[in-house]
Amino acid sequence: MQDGHYQKRLRNMYNYISDNLYLNRPDIEIKGEKFNSALLLGLLSAINRGKELIIGEPGLGKTTSAEYVGSIVYRYPLGVIWGSEVPGHPEQTEEKIIGRPHLGELSKGNEKVVWSNFAQIPVKVVDEINRLPETKQSMILNGVDRGNWEYLNETLINDEYSLFATCNYQDRGTNTIIPPLIDRFDILVESRHPGPNIAFTIGMEAKRDHPLRHPEYEKRLHEILRGDEAYEEKMLLAEEISDLFGEYMKENLGLEGLAKQERRESSSQIEKIGFDLEANSFTRMMLAELSFCHKFGQKRSLEQCEEGCHYTGYLCHHVKNCASNRLPISIRNYAQTLAWFLEDEEVDLEHVRLITPYTLAHRIQWKDSYLSKKEGEGRNDPLQIYMAREATEEVFKRYSEQREYLTEAFSVAYRAFDQDEIAPLDGDHPIYEAIKRDIGAKDEKPV
Amino acid sequence: MKNPFEAFHNIGVRRREIPLDTILKSKEETLARILRGYEDLLRNEAKDLVWLMQYSTVIKAYGMAEKRIEELEYTAEDIEEFCYALDRSDQIPYLITGPAGVYISALCNYAPEEEITLNLRDVNVKINLLGYRLPPNKKLVVNGNLGDFSGIGLDGGELIVEGSCKNYTGAGMKRGLLTVRHNLGFNTGHGMTGGEIHVGGRIKGLGKIVGGKIFEGDQLIFPNEGVKPYYF
Numbered sequence: 001m002q003d004g005h006y007q008k009r010l011r012n013m014y015n016y017i018s019d020n021l022y023l024n025r026p027d028i029e030i031k032g033e034k035f036n037s038a039l040l041l042g043l044l045s046a047i048n049r050g051k052e053l054i055i056g057e058p059g060l061g062k063t064t065s066a067e068y069v070g071s072i073v074y075r076y077p078l079g080v081i082w083g084s085e086v087p088g089h090p091e092q093t094e095e096k097i098i099g100r101p102h103l104g105e106l107s108k109g110n111e112k113v114v115w116s117n118f119a120q121i122p123v124k125v126v127d128e129i130n131r132l133p134e135t136k137q138s139m140i141l142n143g144v145d146r147g148n149w150e151y152l153n154e155t156l157i158n159d160e161y162s163l164f165a166t167c168n169y170q171d172r173g174t175n176t177i178i179p180p181l182i183d184r185f186d187i188l189v190e191s192r193h194p195g196p197n198i199a200f201t202i203g204m205e206a207k208r209d210h211p212l213r214h215p216e217y218e219k220r221l222h223e224i225l226r227g228d229e230a231y232e233e234k235m236l237l238a239e240e241i242s243d244l245f246g247e248y249m250k251e252n253l254g255l256e257g258l259a260k261q262e263r264r265e266s267s268s269q270i271e272k273i274g275f276d277l278e279a280n281s282f283t284r285m286m287l288a289e290l291s292f293c294h295k296f297g298q299k300r301s302l303e304q305c306e307e308g309c310h311y312t313g314y315l316c317h318h319v320k321n322c323a324s325n326r327l328p329i330s331i332r333n334y335a336q337t338l339a340w341f342l343e344d345e346e347v348d349l350e351h352v353r354l355i356t357p358y359t360l361a362h363r364i365q366w367k368d369s370y371l372s373k374k375e376g377e378g379r380n381d382p383l384q385i386y387m388a389r390e391a392t393e394e395v396f397k398r399y400s401e402q403r404e405y406l407t408e409a410f411s412v413a414y415r416a417f418d419q420d421e422i423a424p425l426d427g428d429h430p431i432y433e434a435i436k437r438d439i440g441a442k443d444e445k446p447v
Numbered sequence: 448m449k450n451p452f453e454a455f456h457n458i459g460v461r462r463r464e465i466p467l468d469t470i471l472k473s474k475e476e477t478l479a480r481i482l483r484g485y486e487d488l489l490r491n492e493a494k495d496l497v498w499l500m501q502y503s504t505v506i507k508a509y510g511m512a513e514k515r516i517e518e519l520e521y522t523a524e525d526i527e528e529f530c531y532a533l534d535r536s537d538q539i540p541y542l543i544t545g546p547a548g549v550y551i552s553a554l555c556n557y558a559p560e561e562e563i564t565l566n567l568r569d570v571n572v573k574i575n576l577l578g579y580r581l582p583p584n585k586k587l588v589v590n591g592n593l594g595d596f597s598g599i600g601l602d603g604g605e606l607i608v609e610g611s612c613k614n615y616t617g618a619g620m621k622r623g624l625l626t627v628r629h630n631l632g633f634n635t636g637h638g639m640t641g642g643e644i645h646v647g648g649r650i651k652g653l654g655k656i657v658g659g660k661i662f663e664g665d666q667l668i669f670p671n672e673g674v675k676p677y678y679f
Binding site for chain 2: 275277280407408410411413414417418435438
């Protein structure tokens, strides 16, 4: 397939959804192009098998945007997506989310699992995830993380999947999302109000018949998913129906989704995109500020550093928790996918700067004192994304001041890693201390 | 373990130099060149590790010293550094104070500065012959004590010694001013034909003086009624 072919298809999807299904205002800009963050990052999540948490007021398109994206990219009719969604509510059970015993077989003394549509199809939508009680959130940890679904003694492993979960703002019916679950989401975006004029247009143009519905294919897909065949065989059969739905979309909507093989090729192209040195250095600097603690060795949620530390001006002093190893994975995946989408050869600083706030927003636990200082500031984004964006820009400023020296420090560290006699470069940032620890040099600043 | 900085292996490392590094490096190179000049002088002038202090040998040694330093770029600080190097056996193969003094005198006479101060209080060896042929418009201040033949052949310059000197100070002096804060030894001003010697302390003895003036404290002790000019 020629270069840029899949990207053009994805752009076509973006434009179609933006013009017909999810009318929106652009809220981000990269390389001179403006995009809507919820839609763009939704598409990137679908293509890179990501996990996206969508927040927003009720009725502003959190769930529907995810459904459209999943339906078009994976070529599943909308009815199948709806039939596979997991609604979050306190009475939700493992049997409804993952699977249940086959009652007929059970009466014969055989233990067999009937897997839920949610567990089987690659487009997974959890609606209002924060209405799941905290105890029940643990049930989906493994599935969300690795696509492994276990019930009784059987396991179902998805070879590809994207997860979209929506989340309402806090009200009486919501619960906190437990940290291990929230950390498993790659990004957090807000589905925003499009403004009164676009909202009026949405109201006027709303149709009862949805172009992404196809009752016949939906019925056949439901039959396949209910069938007794092995999971892998079911997926092959489902792909045949997806091909037919893909043809339907192409003919009637002018849209081309991506077949399974095409999605694999896209992933393979995305994985090959490397980080340039600036993006590499900046990401390391960001991670250093979010994981370093001069006093306790690393950030830990249960240990809080006090005022007067040498590194008081850095992010490490404002956050409670430590950046997990999923953070750099999320940054890499999304920055690579964004670079691929824009047909850039390498991931550069612009890609990383745009993506980082969305990967950080839900993961950082800010100290209360810092939160209360920032929450009153004027902004357009929700507080979480705003603070993550501010943090990213703060680190970017520090990076800009010492980019050359930092690159050199990494280069020296490369040599010092294997040769004891080379001394690492000193600098006033946690990254330099982290480098010293990596190469086994002593930390000379007294605690 | 995999090197976590692998991505940066192609980046060249610039050698970081702070200004002090450059200064020190330059100083070391200059000192090395001065030392090489001194060693050359010794090889030619003191082949058997013996150097006889004679009028002709001093002139010859000075001529050779002038050649050794004519392409050198140095400052008064480098001269002082050389004096300390003379004191350290690891930098000097052997020290013979006569040629060393002639060599230092040549360095002072050709130094770019008009006023040179050498702080030699911590130098253990007593350098001889310092101030030899100090020309007009040159001022050499030595903090510390000197050996024999200091300021000999002084040729219009000003030599100030903030300490004491040994024998034959100001011998053969033609013109200029020699001031010694403390004491002088025997044969002071031997053969001097002009200029002035001022001594703050005591003079053990005067040499055969032809001309010029010598003061001990405020008192003119040459020429005066008791000490007349000597005619060779």
